[in-house]
Amino acid sequence: MTGSAITASGLRKAYQDKVVLDGIDLDVPAGTIFALLGPNGAGKTTTVNVLTTLTKADGGAVRVAGYDVTADAKAVRKSIGVTGQFAAVDELLTGRENLQLMVDLNPAADPAVIAGLLERFELTEAADRQASTYSGGMRRKLDLAMTLVGSPKIIFLDEPTTGLDPRSRRTMWTIIRDLVAEGVTILLTTQYLEEADQLAHRVAVLDGGRIVAEGTPDELKRRIPGTHVRFRFGSADELDTAVRILAGATADESELVVRVPCDGRTNSVRALLDKLDEWELDAEEFSVHTPDLDDVFLALTGHTTEVTAK
Amino acid sequence: MKSHSIVMLRRNLKHIARNPMSVFNAVLMPIVVMLMFVYMLGDAFSVGVDYVDYATPGLLLLAVCYGLGSVSLAVNADKTKGIINRFKVMDVPPNAVLTGHVIASVLTNLIAVGAIIGVAFLLGFDPAASFAQWLAVLGIVLLLSVATSWITVALGLVAKTPETAGLVAVPLIMLPFFSSAIVPADKMGPGVKQFAEYQPFTSIIEALRGLLNGVPAAGDLIPALAWLVGILLVGYFWASATFKKQA
Numbered sequence: 001m002t003g004s005a006i007t008a009s010g011l012r013k014a015y016q017d018k019v020v021l022d023g024i025d026l027d028v029p030a031g032t033i034f035a036l037l038g039p040n041g042a043g044k045t046t047t048v049n050v051l052t053t054l055t056k057a058d059g060g061a062v063r064v065a066g067y068d069v070t071a072d073a074k075a076v077r078k079s080i081g082v083t084g085q086f087a088a089v090d091e092l093l094t095g096r097e098n099l100q101l102m103v104d105l106n107p108a109a110d111p112a113v114i115a116g117l118l119e120r121f122e123l124t125e126a127a128d129r130q131a132s133t134y135s136g137g138m139r140r141k142l143d144l145a146m147t148l149v150g151s152p153k154i155i156f157l158d159e160p161t162t163g164l165d166p167r168s169r170r171t172m173w174t175i176i177r178d179l180v181a182e183g184v185t186i187l188l189t190t191q192y193l194e195e196a197d198q199l200a201h202r203v204a205v206l207d208g209g210r211i212v213a214e215g216t217p218d219e220l221k222r223r224i225p226g227t228h229v230r231f232r233f234g235s236a237d238e239l240d241t242a243v244r245i246l247a248g249a250t251a252d253e254s255e256l257v258v259r260v261p262c263d264g265r266t267n268s269v270r271a272l273l274d275k276l277d278e279w280e281l282d283a284e285e286f287s288v289h290t291p292d293l294d295d296v297f298l299a300l301t302g303h304t305t306e307v308t309a310k
Numbered sequence: 311m312k313s314h315s316i317v318m319l320r321r322n323l324k325h326i327a328r329n330p331m332s333v334f335n336a337v338l339m340p341i342v343v344m345l346m347f348v349y350m351l352g353d354a355f356s357v358g359v360d361y362v363d364y365a366t367p368g369l370l371l372l373a374v375c376y377g378l379g380s381v382s383l384a385v386n387a388d389k390t391k392g393i394i395n396r397f398k399v400m401d402v403p404p405n406a407v408l409t410g411h412v413i414a415s416v417l418t419n420l421i422a423v424g425a426i427i428g429v430a431f432l433l434g435f436d437p438a439a440s441f442a443q444w445l446a447v448l449g450i451v452l453l454l455s456v457a458t459s460w461i462t463v464a465l466g467l468v469a470k471t472p473e474t475a476g477l478v479a480v481p482l483i484m485l486p487f488f489s490s491a492i493v494p495a496d497k498m499g500p501g502v503k504q505f506a507e508y509q510p511f512t513s514i515i516e517a518l519r520g521l522l523n524g525v526p527a528a529g530d531l532i533p534a535l536a537w538l539v540g541i542l543l544v545g546y547f548w549a550s551a552t553f554k555k556q557a
Contacts, residue, residue: 052399074401082399084392090321092328104317105400130328146396 004063005030005154005185006051011060013046013209020046021057022209028187028202033180035196036189037297038206044189045085047206048158051187052082065154078108081152085159087139088146091132095123095142098131102149109149117145121175137168144175155179157188161195173199193297207301220296222263229262229272232285245279246272264288314402318410325384326414336377337422341429344369347492348433355493363437366430367518368491370447371511373422374455375486378462379479381415385466386475389556404553408463415459416452423451438524447521453538454514458482460545467552485511510537 004027011024021043028034036044049055051062053073062069065079089098099117103109118124121141126134131142140160147155160176161169176199180186190196196203197217204214213220221227233239233256242258243251249260262268269288276283291299326333344365352361388394388407397407427435439447462479469475488506489495495506506512517534520526 049395054395054398077399077401080399082396084395086390086392088392088396090393092325093321097324101317101321102400105314105397105402150400 003030004028005032006034006062006064006187008047008051008062009060011047011050011062012058013043013050013055014058020209021050024060024206024209024211026204026211028185030185031180031183032201033176033186033188033199035200035203036187036206037191037193037196037203038189039191042206043209044206045158046209048082048156048187048189052080052156053077054082078150079153081147081150081155083143083147083155083157083160085162087136087143089131089134089139089142092130094128094130095134095138096127098142098146099149102146106150109151113149113151117148121145135168137164137171140164140168140172141175144172148179152184154185154187157186159189159191162191169195205297205300212300213296221290223296226291226295226299227262227264228289229260229264229269230285230287230289231258231260231276231283232256233258233281234284238281241279242276242281242283245275262288264290314406315409318402318406319413322384322410322414323417326418332380333418333421336373336380336418337425339376340369340373340422340426343372344426344429344433348430357494360434360436362430362433362435363523364519365492366426366435366437367522368486368489368515369426369430370423370451370518371454371489371491371515372483372486373426374419374451374458375479375482377415377419377422377455378458378482379476380418381411381459381462382466382469382475382478383472384414385411385463386469386472389467390472394553394556404550408460408549408553411463411466412456412459415462416455419455419459420452423455437522439522440524443521443524443526446526447518450514450518450521450534450538453535453542457538457542457545460549461541462545464545464549464552467549467556485509486515490515510534510541513537 006026006028008024008026011021012019013021024043024047026034026047036047038044046055050057051064051069053069053076056070064076067075067079069076090101093101095118096114099114100111103111103114115124118127121144123138123142123145126138131139134142144157144160157176161172164172173195176186176188188199200217202215203217203220204211205220206212213223215223231242233242236253236256239251239253239256239258243249246258246260249258251258260272262272347369348362348365352365355361355364357364385408394407462482465478466475469478486492488502489509489511490506491511495503495512498506513530513533514537516530517526520530
């Protein structure tokens, strides 16, 4: 399977009067990590449900692993693994029994994978304890291990690290990166900008059922105004001169800092530095500041990622 | 397909074994109610026959209903935790998932029914039923258990949260009290009386009562069976449709 692992065009879905998906287009190349980034209620889970055959879209076309999700749902299901928003583990069963359940339900699965998965996810010691005794991080790991039982080529992860502590989150990131290194395609949803930035090759920003931006994390950061250069000077005199000679500069007098809009290209930065040289100014500190994805979200949607309504 | 059903059933049976409290509740509560009404209050009711003989058919029904609370909870937990979605993506057929819950529920019910019959005999229960009539009693109880289990599975799927799932079975537990289970309907106040006369459980209880007394009446049996088949069909199709629709 080369080319696209997942493609969607013009996806629409409404529940009664409420439009949840308002024309979503996606193209996820095989062997990459694609992140759907958005606040609660943006339509992330609905998108995953449509792509994984759980929900029928009102309109639009979806192909996953080369199969149409409506016409060939069974073929799609054989190619994918899905880890939902909540750890879907059976708490009354042990870790090992949960994995055994997946093996029993999957005719293609090999029972020998169980020991390997327990080992890989550091669950061997806890394997014979009921999952109800597991920590949040362990449940998530077991959840993902259960998804991997059938060795799916395309994996959907709906908010894989929501509610995890920072250490478990890092572990999960490592696991996700390892999977892609083995050739798996991953579509994940997240509310964490850092997570998309850390993991994804491409990011689609979802807001109100629409994709408001798409690209690599760096492309998204470049797409919005706000990249600027910061100079810190030793005296107020130098600060005043710098504000006069540099176009568009703004000063923070208490910190003796000047901010100058700049696209971050070497030529533009060199021009700024030449200008300082010309006036014999010497900045004590210099940095190029690129906005993080939080700034991107604010610029693209007009609101921040903080959404209280669920 | 078939092996999926067996895997699912094995999972549900393991749940029962790991969570014996749910069976204990399903067995203990009906017995407590039975002791309360028959042993403590029984002499106060004048129903024309020995009270234990009057009350046992209704208490069989109550024993079935008490077992249902944990079923809606279990089904709802599978739904809200995403376990059902996981099974769906693995192409496990709806019938396999839901039938596992129904069979587990029926087994719990049968244990409770057995316990009630045992306690009834200890309290002096003296039925006049023939062997064939006993078989008919068991058949009706089994049908009742299967039918109400399907309804409860549907309710568990429909409930948005575990809290509501815990409440959906309450009407089923209350319904026997507003039937001829404890006292004859014609001794009740206006309004309640008409409700008790025409609600499904009264005809089912009257059918059981007739059989256990050795005098089955077609006038009771036919509506009882009609109700049971109706409840079964509604429950089964409601649960299956809800399962397919939800994601």
